[in-house]
Amino acid sequence: MPGLLRGIARTAAVAGTATAVHGRIQRRQDAKFAQRDAETAAKRDEAYAEQTAPPPAPVAAAPVAPPPSATSDRLDQLKTLGELKQSGVLTDAEFEAQKAKILAG
Incomplete structure (x- = not known):
């Protein structure tokens, strides 16, 4: 029976360690993806603002003398x-x- 308990304890320790490592990796990936999503959203918003901005006012050209008739x-x-x-x-x-x-x- 002591061997069985030792095996169970070892399995629990390995599983607990794996769960902790997995949780840490998951949090890092979530943070990385959240940052990437924020950058993508900022670029998308900037592109949308450029497309919907009113065109600049035309610059008035110097008057041209009419050609001789x-x-x-x-x-x-x-x-x-x-x-x-x-x-x-x-x-x-x-x-x-x-x-x-x-x-x-």
Whole structure:
């Protein structure tokens, strides 16, 4: 009978030690996973805040001078063309051809 009690006592000591070690490992893992979950939640919240933040106000660009109008360019070209015709440099046919090009462009 003393051998049986000694065996039971040894089994109880081993089981108690195993339970204590297991409990300590479990607590360490729980703490590690809790820290990892907190970091993941913080990153997720930060990403969500970036996505839902209103876009920054657009920066006003310097005003751009409007390009010269095509109409005024055409008028100037037609005036020059008319002056060339009046001075005799262009014939009527040449005048009409150049005028058609200006008005088509």
